[in-house]
Every structure is written in structure tokens, then in C-alpha cells.
Amino acid sequence: MRTRAAALALAALALPLGFLIPTTTPAASPLPDSQDPATVGPLFVDAWPASDAAKRGKAAYEANCIGCHGPEGLGDGGAAAWLDPKPRNFQKGYFKFRTTASGQLPTEDDLFRTITKGLPGSSMPGFPLVAEGTRRDLVAYVLHLAAFGKGQAHARYLMDEEGASAKDVAGARLSEIAGRVHADQFDGRKRIPVGDAPAATPDVLARGASIFKQQCASCHGTTGRGDGGSSYTLRDWQEAEIRPRDFTSGTFRSGNSARDLFIRMRSGLNGTPMPAAVSEPDADVWAVVLYVMSLKQPGTIPATRRMGAEGGN
Numbered sequence: 001m002r003t004r005a006a007a008l009a010l011a012a013l014a015l016p017l018g019f020l021i022p023t024t025t026p027a028a029s030p031l032p033d034s035q036d037p038a039t040v041g042p043l044f045v046d047a048w049p050a051s052d053a054a055k056r057g058k059a060a061y062e063a064n065c066i067g068c069h070g071p072e073g074l075g076d077g078g079a080a081a082w083l084d085p086k087p088r089n090f091q092k093g094y095f096k097f098r099t100t101a102s103g104q105l106p107t108e109d110d111l112f113r114t115i116t117k118g119l120p121g122s123s124m125p126g127f128p129l130v131a132e133g134t135r136r137d138l139v140a141y142v143l144h145l146a147a148f149g150k151g152q153a154h155a156r157y158l159m160d161e162e163g164a165s166a167k168d169v170a171g172a173r174l175s176e177i178a179g180r181v182h183a184d185q186f187d188g189r190k191r192i193p194v195g196d197a198p199a200a201t202p203d204v205l206a207r208g209a210s211i212f213k214q215q216c217a218s219c220h221g222t223t224g225r226g227d228g229g230s231s232y233t234l235r236d237w238q239e240a241e242i243r244p245r246d247f248t249s250g251t252f253r254s255g256n257s258a259r260d261l262f263i264r265m266r267s268g269l270n271g272t273p274m275p276a277a278v279s280e281p282d283a284d285v286w287a288v289v290l291y292v293m294s295l296k297q298p299g300t301i302p303a304t305r306r307m308g309a310e311g312g313n
């Protein structure tokens with residue numbers, strides 16, 4: 001159940017943003033939202049149907065991730081209290097760094113990249129030395145926990161709204177629930193289409209600067225330092241304070257190529273006030289991306305062709 005404070009916080013996040021839509025709430029879905037960490041549901045994580053990869057991933061998870069992400073992936077490991085930002089709660093299903101549309105789960109490749117490279121500027125380390133197959137298994141286990149979180153919420157819904165018994169949802173109806181979660185959350189994932197970055201001509205950068213001033217400066221600040229007027233009031237879905245990125249640092253959590261930032265703009269960062277640019281023409285999104293890239297060294301023209309082609313970190 002959502003508290004009044006949380007409801008107010010969510011309402012506050014729905015800022016009037018022109019072409020941008022807030023990504024705090026996932027796109028309309030027939031399944032209810034996943035539970036908050038404090039709530040307990042009728043299902044048990046170990047009883048949730050797991051692929052062989054997810055079963056193998058569990059051991060690797062316990063060896064490498066549990067201290068931050070917690071035993072059941074609720075983001076409540078022993079180190080979590082000291083970390084800002086907090087480790088992700090996988091059961092909630094809000095993933096920030098995706099190539100999929102706002103509100104959707106990430107692809108396997110998105111998670112593979114995060115686990116391999118880490119998230120610079122946060123305490124999430126990369127695990128390039130863990131064998132590739134094991135990293136793939138870790139991906140499967142993270143998605144297993146995300147699916148479980150959704151299943152838990154659906155099971156609670158069936159109990160609260162349709163009078164199903166706890167025994168039924170955890171037993172006879174478990175595979176039906178799992179099937180529903182997979183059809184709803186996994187089959188519908190779509191990659192954001194991305195073309196080639198245009199050259200960062202002075203005209204394009206000027207266009208980007210003007211969009212930035214209108215759409216981004218209130219949070220990211222007029223010079224991109226992350227110190228805009230509303231930057232100190234922002235909260236993520238857990239009501240933790242969250243600061244907009246400082247673009248003069250040049251550090252991005254999930255890749256710093258033009259292509260990466262284009263996808264970031266289109267996808268938004270689920271669970272944060274950072275909105276998704278869903279309907280703006282590609283040319284405008286590229287313009288603002290190239291402008292953002294120029295803020296590391298104001299007045300310079302970023303080498304977009306090279307960075308755009310790499311598409312990596």
C-alpha cells in the first residue's frame with residue numbers, strides 16, 4: 001500500500017515538462033506495481049520458477065552482490081546504509097540504464113553491460129573479471145528477482161481484490177502468475193531505435209543550448225553543474241534525495257558516447273525524476289545531447305562521429 005507521503009512525492013515528481021514525461025511511474029500495465037521493500041507478500045523467492053541460468057546465477061550473486069543488494073535483491077544489504085545512491089532494489093523493477101522504453105525492464109544485454117562495466121559515479125562496481133558465462137547467469141538472476149517482485153505484487157492483488165487464498169497463489173496458481181508476469185514484463189520489451197549522430201555544428205549546438213535552457217536547466221543548472229533551482233528538492237521513488245548529473249564532470253553512469261546519451265534521453269531513468277524524451281524529433285534530442293557533451297569543456301565541439309560510432313563506455 002502506498003503511503004500518503006509517497007503519493008505526494010510522486011505527484012510532486014510529475015512536473016510540467018513540455019515534451020518530457022516523468023518516468024517515476026512505469027507505463028500503464030495490467031499488472032499492479034511491485035511491492036515496496038517493507039511489505040511482505042504471499043510468495044517465496046526460492047519457490048518462484050527459475051531457469052537453469054538463474055539457478056547458477058544465485059550462487060554468483062551470493063558471492064558478489066549480496067552485501068549491497070541484499071539476500072533477496074531488495075537493495076538492503078549490509079553496506080546499503082552507507083551508500084548514496086542506494087543499491088538497486090531488483091524486486092521493485094525500476095532499472096535506470098536501459099535501451100528499452102520508459103517504464104520497461106532492461107534487456108539482458110543492458111544488464112550484462114551494467115554488471116561488466118559498473119556505474120561510474122556510484123558505488124556499483126564493474127565485474128569484468130567474473131567469467132562471461134557467470135555474468136550472463138547473474139543477469140538471469142537479476143531478472144528472476146525482478147520477475148519475482150512483479151509476481152509478488154500480482155499475487156497480493158489476486159488476494160486483496162479477487163479473494164484468492166495465500167495457499168492458492170503460492171501453489172496451484174503460481175505458474176499462471178509467472179506466465180502472466182513474463183508475457184506482461186518481458187515479451188513487450190522494445191529497444192529504442194537510434195540512428196547516427198549528426199555533426200556537432202555551431203547551429204546544432206545552438207539549438208541544443210536553447211532546448212537545454214527550456215527543458216533541462218531547472219534541474220541541471222544553466223551551466224550544467226547539476227545545481228538548477230529545483231535540484232535540491234528532487235527525490236527518487238524511495239524518497240531518497242537525488243541530485244541531477246553535473247555535466248561539467250564528464251562522468252556518466254552508463255556510457256558517455258552520443259549514442260549512449262541519446263538512448264538515455266529517450267528511455268529516461270526509471271524511478272527518478274529524470275524524464276524521458278518520448279515524442280521530440282530525433283534532431284532535437286541529438287542537439288541537446290551534443291550540447292550536454294560540450295559542457296565538459298564549454299565552447300568546444302564534441303567529436304561526435306567518433307564517439308557516436310563507438311557506442312560504448
Ligand code: HEC
Pocket residue numbers: 060061064065066067068069079083084085086087088094095096097098106111114115119122123124125127138139142253
Ligand atoms: C558496493 C556495493 C555494490 C555491489 C557489491 C554491487 N552493486 Fe549493483 N549497484 C550498487 C549501487 C549503489 C547501485 C545503484 C547505482 C545508481 O542508482 O546509479 C547498483 C545498481 C545495480 C543495478 C541497476 C542498474 C540499473 O539499470 O538500474 C544492477 C543490475 C546491479 N547493480 C547489479 C549488481 C550485481 C549483479 C552485482 C554483483 C555481481 C552488484 N550489482 C554488486 C551497488 C553495488
Ligand code: HEC
Pocket residue numbers: 015017096211212215216217218219220234242243244245251252253254255261264265269272273274275288289292
Ligand atoms: C526534473 C529534473 C530533471 C530534468 C528536467 C532533467 N533532468 Fe536529467 N537528470 C535528473 C536527475 C535527478 C538525474 C540523475 C539520476 C540518477 O542519478 O539516477 C539526471 C541525469 C541525467 C543524465 C545522466 C545519465 C547518466 O548516464 O549518467 C543525463 C545525460 C541527463 N540527465 C540529461 C538531461 C537533459 C538533456 C535534460 C533536458 C532535456 C534533462 N536531463 C532534464 C533530473 C532532471
